[in-house]
Amino acid sequence: MSVIPKPYRKPHPPLWQACSSPASFEQAGRNGVGALGVTLWASPEQVGEMIHIYREALRTRCEPVGEFVNNQVAFFTFVHCADSEREAMENGAAQAAAWYTNGSFTFFEAKDFFVKSAAELEALARDPAGGGLTGQYLRGKDPNAPVSKAQRILGRIMSGEDVPHEQVWEVLSAQDSLIVGTKDQVRQGLKRYESLGIDALMSFHQVGALSHEAVLKSIRLTGELIPEFKTPAPP
Numbered sequence: 001m002s003v004i005p006k007p008y009r010k011p012h013p014p015l016w017q018a019c020s021s022p023a024s025f026e027q028a029g030r031n032g033v034g035a036l037g038v039t040l041w042a043s044p045e046q047v048g049e050m051i052h053i054y055r056e057a058l059r060t061r062c063e064p065v066g067e068f069v070n071n072q073v074a075f076f077t078f079v080h081c082a083d084s085e086r087e088a089m090e091n092g093a094a095q096a097a098a099w100y101t102n103g104s105f106t107f108f109e110a111k112d113f114f115v116k117s118a119a120e121l122e123a124l125a126r127d128p129a130g131g132g133l134t135g136q137y138l139r140g141k142d143p144n145a146p147v148s149k150a151q152r153i154l155g156r157i158m159s160g161e162d163v164p165h166e167q168v169w170e171v172l173s174a175q176d177s178l179i180v181g182t183k184d185q186v187r188q189g190l191k192r193y194e195s196l197g198i199d200a201l202m203s204f205h206q207v208g209a210l211s212h213e214a215v216l217k218s219i220r221l222t223g224e225l226i227p228e229f230k231t232p233a234p235p
Helices: 022-031 044-061 087-090 093-107 111-126 134-139 146-158 167-173 182-197 212-223
Strands: 015-019 033-036 073-081 179-181 200-202
Touching: 015 022, 015 200, 022 033, 022 044, 033 044, 044 073, 044 182, 073 087, 073 093, 073 212, 087 093, 087 167, 087 179, 093 146, 093 167, 093 179, 146 167, 179 182, 182 200, 182 212
Parallel strands: 015 033, 033 073, 073 179, 073 200
Antiparallel strands: none
16 A cells, blocks of 8 residues: 655554554554554443454564554543533533434444444343343343443434433443543543553544533643653654
8 A cells, every 4th residue: 555645754654553442552552653642432441452452462472563563552432521520410411422322333334233342231221031042141231230231321312212311311320431521520531531551542522412611621721730750752
């Protein structure tokens, strides 16, 4: 494949690969390129497992496709910071997160599967003993765990149900993949990702129907936290 225009920098800029599955993280490690991950409701445990796969592939099976290895991991997630939880909710942060997730799954043609999985979790929550073989599999999951409850709520929204804003906020603010809330809550969310071994977190603020003023304030408040975190060396 020919890339045009050719990079001016010698050697080329750091190479990155977008990753959303364990296999893609392994491939990025094998290729010696940076991993660009997206949370999309993955729990911190799942993110940690994917980072481990990437690091192991880098360590044991790396055959660089570029002139040098980029061994960094960056993740992308929705961030909204406000002076209080009430302000964040009134800004429409939960609805923005749901809008973003709905749009992302639609774009990646995974919406139908997500809605089906959410409906199965919803059924399991109503009837823990039912569901046949699928129910037996799903019983290995807790339908009331924060990530599962978020998936159930989002499935209802994607199916066209009008879910009360307060209910959306209560569920989405309890999970760990998105970072929404007060400055202290955002700080905790950022530190949670840092502890997983992520080198850079790309925070997405301008989402859905959030007002321009709310977005600018969120960026400013989040930016005030940056000095508390170490800056990784350039790859």
